[in-house]
Amino acid sequence: TDVVPTEQKAGWTSFIKSLASMTGDLSSMTAPPFILSPTSLTEFPAYWCERPELFADIATGRTEQDRAEKVLRWFICTLKGQYTTRNEKMGSEKKPLNPVLGEEFFGVWPDVGFGETTLSVEQVSHHPPITAYFIQNKKAGVTLQGHSGQKTSFSAGSINVKQNGHAVLTVAVPGGKKENFLITLPKLQIQGLVWGSPYIELTDSTAIVSDTGFVANIDYKGKGWVSGKAHSYKATLAHNGKTVRSYEGTWTAIGKVAKSDEIFTDATVPKTEVSVKPIEEQNDWESRKLWRATAQGIRTGDYEAASRDKSRIEASIKFYLIFSNSTQNEQRQMRKDEASAGNQWQLKLFQYVESDPVYKKLASHVKGIPSEEDAYIFRGNA
Ligand code: 0T9
Numbered sequence: 001t002d003v004v005p006t007e008q009k010a011g012w013t014s015f016i017k018s019l020a021s022m023t024g025d026l027s028s029m030t031a032p033p034f035i036l037s038p039t040s041l042t043e044f045p046a047y048w049c050e051r052p053e054l055f056a057d058i059a060t061g062r063t064e065q066d067r068a069e070k071v072l073r074w075f076i077c078t079l080k081g082q083y084t085t086r087n088e089k090m091g092s093e094k095k096p097l098n099p100v101l102g103e104e105f106f107g108v109w110p111d112v113g114f115g116e117t118t119l120s121v122e123q124v125s126h127h128p129p130i131t132a133y134f135i136q137n138k139k140a141g142v143t144l145q146g147h148s149g150q151k152t153s154f155s156a157g158s159i160n161v162k163q164n165g166h167a168v169l170t171v172a173v174p175g176g177k178k179e180n181f182l183i184t185l186p187k188l189q190i191q192g193l194v195w196g197s198p199y200i201e202l203t204d205s206t207a208i209v210s211d212t213g214f215v216a217n218i219d220y221k222g223k224g225w226v227s228g229k230a231h232s233y234k235a236t237l238a239h240n241g242k243t244v245r246s247y248e249g250t251w252t253a254i255g256k257v258a259k260s261d262e263i264f265t266d267a268t269v270p271k272t273e274v275s276v277k278p279i280e281e282q283n284d285w286e287s288r289k290l291w292r293a294t295a296q297g298i299r300t301g302d303y304e305a306a307s308r309d310k311s312r313i314e315a316s317i318k319f320y321l322i323f324s325n326s327t328q329n330e331q332r333q334m335r336k337d338e339a340s341a342g343n344q345w346q347l348k349l350f351q352y353v354e355s356d357p358v359y360k361k362l363a364s365h366v367k368g369i370p371s372e373e374d375a376y377i378f379r380g381n382a
Contacts, residue, residue, distance in 0.1 A: 004196035027098040037094035038295035042105040045133035047082040050271035056114035056140040068214035079251040080267040093198040099123035107274035115139025134378035141172030159190035182362040350376035
């Protein structure tokens, strides 16, 4: 049913129409107030670890296959948080706040027996928007490092989102060695736009490739014309090309080992949300402090105050406008350009690398992805 507030109906219709002519980057389009979320995209990497027990559990795998399977389980169990949280909390998918360059987000999942997990996020590009993140459980010896950007297009009433970027999970194994897992990111389809109640369905497939020779392939399907369940997945785990196990189910509820009753993924287990310092203790770049007044305006329905504060933020960030109007290639050039060193945007927590060595090594096992990709390596508060 139609949930668009009466006085925003015309605005919503023209917003939907304008989507048809949009090219690539949706984040800066002005949308009607009812669809705005008070949360910035820099908070989204926290979805990777809302099952911190599964993240830590990867390190307890006794064999390479055990660990590959545990990575797959953890990954599938993060999907519900990543792609349905806004619907659960706010009734539909909403348009997140578009982070500013240099925006940060820090969080922690306290130690409840398997070690503390920490999260560090930085907005490393504004145009196009790219968010880099680093998650670590030191005690367990598991880290996740990645970056995320989006390319959007519009067709047949839906927004199609291709995620740019990848994640690398690293686990320390007995004997001082490390195993790496390259994780590719799913394509999204945003449906239900006409009714003003958008939700996400995942499409196509993603992979998790390990340097131990294990490759997991995950296929995503929604409700079809004739049959099928929403939010379904089918996955296989293969070693050196030979399938060792298959799984199927939904990423919002239960997935089982194929042709058995053995539960493989249970996404109904309560999640643990990330803990964040009170705003008073945050630095000025931290997301919730930076957007405090904008978020307050959106939450209370004072959209004029929200938009005034948003403009203030955008105007007050040093270098922001010069940098944000450049393309990614221009930004690459700017980074390279020694002469403009004085004018360069300095990343705070991450270091840009033009080719991610782990990606380069493992990407050849995944069909249809570029052989090289850039990355952002976490270097801490240097
Ligand atoms: C990485 C995730 C990503 C970010 C969001 C497409 C989207 C921005 C990117 C891909 C996270 O790990 C997972 C979840 C949700 C994704 C967002 C959903 C969404 O709608 C937005 C885009 C930019 C919009 O706001 C579209 C306009 C809006 C009116 C539709 C609700």
